[in-house]
Amino acid sequence: MKLNCDLGESFGMWKMGLDEQVMPHIDMANIACGFHAGDADVMAATLALAKQHNVTIGAHPSYPDKQGFGRRSMAMSDKELSNCLYYQIAAIDGMAAVHGLTLEYVKPHGALYNDMMSDERILNVVMRAVASYPKPLKLMILATNLSAKHQAMANEVELELILEAFADRQYTDEGKLVSRSLAGSVHDKSTLIAQVKQLLEHGTVTTRSGQQLALHADSLCVHGDNEAGIALIQEIKALCQQA
Template sequence: MGVTINCDIGESYGLYSFGNDVKIMPHIDIANVACGFHASDPSVMHKTVKMAMEHGVSIGAHPSLPDRQGFGRREMEMERNELRDLLIYQVGALKGFLDAEGVALNHIKPHGALFGMTSKYEHCAEAAADVSEIFGVPLIGQVGTMHDTVYTRRGLLWWPEFYADLEYDEGCRLIITREHVAYEPEAAAARALRALTEGVVTSVSGNDMPIRFETVCIHSDTPGIETVAPTLRDALAPYID
């Protein structure tokens, strides 16, 4: 029953700082680095890559819809070829910094509304799968969605995830919000541990639903995440791969 902790990170840009990456990085296994479309910039991307390397953290791309004002958490209508090109552009940008530092790209995980779109719409999931094949790396997704249907059908390696700091609806679908609310560290850790050991998550309506995953996600912009991260790490330590 092995598991990893991944984090959406490197989401500052210019003079604007979001999240406490320095305090989060020691407690995660996988970094999903923003690629400049919802957040980040070239210098932040490079700095985040080097910080992850210092902590032995695997590095993947966290591409988004072109929506800085909405932090990539608003849907946009895009065709498969448009979305494929959007992803290639962003993943390629991060890979440039990885190549500069001599480290491999580990995976791809779409951000925010784009993650939701790839989970709901087949053509979006196909675009993500196309880019996974182009770069030869796994995707991160969610069971019981188009991720499961498309990625599995195409024989791709992908890792289902659980969100420690977001809620689920009655269909066990992720509720993606524009802004994240604070989570009590112990509550987030207990929620993730129960999901891992019992295979269930409680929906916003209070019903338990089955869930399966291989990695647990936290967000660098969740208030108080610098406290949640080490608490979550301690709780899951016996199960960390």
């Protein structure tokens, strides 16, 4: 299972994450496009790191919400949201081309990601925007109990999906992520490692209510915001290689 991580989320003099330490241990980099984090210099530096470590690159667009780090939902028309996505994807696509790299996929960020997984209209807009971009791109979405339906929606617009699971998050019985506001929604190290092993060995996770939920995931999302996180990514990577 390939590891993906959100990167390039610094801005100007403000630094977030440990991109240099994370990049050698992941397979896919979701790079911020400037609307929730990132700027031209940060994009360029992140792309250079990805090229150095032969990491696949993806666009990580969000609602235009830099103040809220893209974590606030916004009411946008279908056209507004589509143009918002085109703008951000084109930015990282162009920067990637300058570095001799090819953009491979799109993974929405924050509130936009959550909204598209709970609102079929928004998911449809995102799918159609990515499918109509003038180069082939895949779309990364959450693997849930509705993945077959989501795949059918993607097939209608000839879009390839990448289904992802989360190493550190607790799941509902439907396969959605438990709200961060609830205790236990973010796993400690031992629970996280147990969830990764369960995914790799059985293709399931144990939900908040104790149910076994099958998840057919292609990629596993990890986070490297601190030194402990880097060590954890290395441990997860070793488990994936063993599997």
